[in-house]
Amino acid sequence: MPDLLIELFSEEIPARMQTRAAEDLRQRVTDGLVEAGLTYAHAAAFSTPRRLTLAIEGLLERSPDLREERKGPRVDAPEKAIEGFLRGAGVTRDQLVEREEKKGTVFYALIDKPGRPAAAIIAEVLEQVIRTFPWPKSMRWGAGSLRWVRPLHAILCILTTEAGAEVVPLEVDGITASDTTRGHRFMAPDAFAVTGFEDYAAKLKRARVILSAEERADIIWNDATQAAFALGLEVVEDRGLLAEVAGLVEYPVVLMGEIGADFLDLPPEVLQTSMKEHQKFFSVKNPKTGRIERFVTVANIATPDDGATILAGNQKVLSARLSDAKFFWENDLRVVQTDGMTAWTDQLDDVTFHNKLGSQKDRIERIAALARELASVVGADADLAEQAARVAKADLSSEMVYEFPELQGLMGRYYADAAGLPSEVAAACQEHYSPLGPSDAVPTAPVSVAVALADKLDTLTGFWAIDEKPTGSKDPFALRRAALGVIRLVLANELKLSLWEAALNAIDQNNESLDRLKNEEAGKKGGILLGSPRVTQNSPDGKRVESKIDDLLSFFHDRLKVHLRDEGIRHDVIDACLAMPNSDDLTLLVSRARALQAVLETEDGTNLVQGFKRANNILTQAEEKDGVEYSFGADLKFAEDPAEIALFAALDTAEAKIAPAMQAEDFATAMAAMAGLRPAVDAFFEAVQVNAESAVLRRNRLNLLSRIRTTCLQVADLTRLDG
Structure with a gap:
């Protein structure tokens, strides 16, 4: 079986494009060959500044002969339909066969497609790949029509067998394929012939070119x-x-x-x-x-x-x-x-953050107010948090950051130190941008955490307020990254933070800022200036604000599911915990989800969930049928079967453990107590018929199922679990 070697030799390819280009060459050529019937054993692509190389081993010598059956019209179809089928299939009437089917006799065309030599197929595929190559940017040169990232000088394309190497006959835009290449531009510029990949790689190395x-x-x-x-x-x-x-x-x-x-x-x-x-x-x-x-x-x-x-x-x-x-x-x-860093901060009044959200200076005022409110939550000094927020973005006005934008924050730390500001403030200047991604370190210093949270919450609530949310894959303001940053800050520092309250405070700051901007604009036009009262649930805009916060919390929860997926926590587990109170407290939510996930990974936990769902289904059907709610009244004196009596005792024991554990937010203990119900629930369903003939027994047992449901729903909404 022959081996194929391809080299596309050109002027220097930009470094950032080389790896992708080599992979594109491998994928497009091999896909084209396989589609044409040429399979292969192995393919490897390489790139240097002046060449893309593809080596394919174990290629078929020719594509296999094929016979294709193409279904046509019924034999009693109009003549024009039959003639159209003959033209499309490229056959004559005597090449058709008739077959009986359910709907009548149908014509079939038997089309024989003889195999083709590998060289002919390679030439077609490679020319198509070269002419349609997906460069991010390409150019034309000379009088030709070919577009390439840089002028293409030569094509090496050979098939190597035990009998020797054969040049694949190919010409693209005046460039004829050959078996020759060149070495290093300066140290070994002369052309030389090669007979296969091993010979090619060895001669290139001697010609001062490292292919890999x-x-x-x-x-x-x-x-x-x-x-x-x-x-x-x-x-x-x-x-x-x-x-x-x-x-x-x-x-x-x-x-x-x-x-x-x-x-x-x-x-x-x-x-x-x-x-x-x-x-x-x-x-x-x-x-x-x-x-x-x-x-x-x-x-x-x-x-x-x-x-x-x-x-x-x-x-x-x-x-x-x-x-x-x-x-x-x-x-x-x-x-x-x-002059201190305030001189730079004042300059940011002339720098627009967003045309609907004001200047960077406006944003700094909002972040400072929000950081002060968050200080108590994160254990930071409120004065230091506000001071840090007011100077954290000052370095955006510095000459160094103007020249090297990637140094923003870091230079702020150097300049804050030079200005004699407290070390906590200087650290916050650098750390408040973090975390920037899933692998970035999370700040732990309280002042830094306060400013980082305020920064990200202001960004999110601001763009939510003006309805500039991410859509599909588009996220021009990096709001998904900001949400993940908030999540990681809260979880890494185990903060007891109500995202609802934090978002409301941030929206208040944004609304006040937007009102001020509108009033300033109205003042310029001789209009009436209006006040900017705090938004409350009872205010005219309260419902609209609530809707935006709900939508933002859903966005956080979606990001949280993606974040926790790497921990192996199932999305339905998070849904089961989201249905519980205080779902805007991410630390509480994740603690509950981790505990539930751990229980579900045990046999008792898995089986208990099945028992819960069985109890819930029976109970739901009975309540729909009877038109009543069986939510109280289970009495031990009506229990007849030992398994029934044991379930009463098990529920008493579990409830005694679950209630204080939930009060203490000890979800692991609560979940373990819930899982401990499994043997009693299993035994009950095995031994007891819930829908007994006696109305008293049936009602008592349904109320007992209600206790199972109520007890389990204290820890999570198990109805939301899959399966």
Whole structure:
């Protein structure tokens, strides 16, 4: 069985597109071959800055012969219908067969499709793939019509068998397939022929091209870390940068350079960000001091002077970049040490957060008021929480954050320290954005938690107030991330927080802000200014606000289900707990859900739920039939069967444990007590007929089932569980 080797050789492909492009090439070519009848054993794709490569092993030599049966019209159908079927099937009347079916005799066309050689199929599939390749951006060049990410120079396409290699006959936009490729642009630019993938990979390596992106990344990391270790230093790990740099070179040569002494006192994050964003350099730090002292750059060529000239040029450019960063840093420090951070906060009055939600300064006022109210819930000092909220976003006006937006928050911490603000305030400047994602660390310092919650709640309630909610996959304001942030802050810090009250407070702040904006606009036009009373349930807008908060809580609960899915907690378990009181207390809700999940993973818990559902079904049917509610009156004196008597005792024991446990929010104990009912419930249903002939016995037993239902529903709404 032959092997197939394809290489598409072009000008430099952007690093960010290479991995996806290699996978697209593999998937589209193999899908096309399989659809045409050519199966294969294995396929692997590779990418370098100048080439996409696909190697396929164990390909069929030709597609199999096929016979297709195509059903046609009935034999008594109009002649035009039969002629249309003949044209569509590409057959003549004598090639039709007749078959008896339920609705009459029907024509069938038997179409023989002989197999085709692999080379012919490959040529068709590859040309189609090249012409329709899904590049994020593409271009045309010269007089041709082909579009590619960068000008495509050559196509290598060979089938290799035991007899040797055969070039697949293919031409795309004037580019004819061959068995030749080229090595490194500078160190081995001459063309050479190959006979298969192993020969191809070996000759490329001799021609200073490392085909595998993973191998290039390993070489870069190993050489960089060894060079740093020799100097007692460490390379700052950055997997994203490593993958990007591996896509910039075909033959990585690691070089280490020094950072000028004038820049060593810059914050390490500033050095790291500047070098990464502008130069694609790795930072090298001193583990004893934490300072960034050197950098690693990766060249695409080995030079006679061991990279000295390359390093000199890089250091010159780096010095210019870091001079800018130093200028920003020193200017920013001068501002905060002279005027404090309030000067920057005032500037945010001219920065629009959203045209319907006011400026960043308006938002800061709302967050400060909300953080003060949340302080008691999270155990923070109210004055510090408000102070932190007022300066947390001040660094958005700084020159450093304007140049490097990804440093917002972190620079706020440096500037707050420089301004002499309390350490809790400085920490909140950095931490209030967190958590930004499912793997991001969650703040635990009370002041930071208060400001982080206020920030996210203001965002959510603000956009809910103006009906800018996520729809489908669209979430332009990252509201899902904000909701997950609130959830993780509450759960990680075990906060006893009523989301309803918190959302109401936040909506109040947003409404006051919106009213002020409207009044200012009305004032400009000579209108009447109106007050902005606190929204209450009895106010004219109360019902509308309640509806928005309910909708926002549903949004939180949906995010919570996704978050807890990774813990293995079933969605129906969460639904069973959501139906209970205080479902806006996420800590309480999750504690209940975890306890219920744990019980359901036991045999007693699973069987008890089945017993509960059986009791509930019998009881519901009887209540519908009789038109009464059997919710009280079960009396031990009417119990006849020992199993019935035992169930009374078991319920007494369970209720005595469940009530105080629920009062103490000890859900594990309450759930265990509920699960302990299982033997008595099972025995009751096995031994006792509920719908007895005696009306007294039947009513008493139905009331006993009601006790089972009431007892179990104290811990969770088990009716919402699946199965």
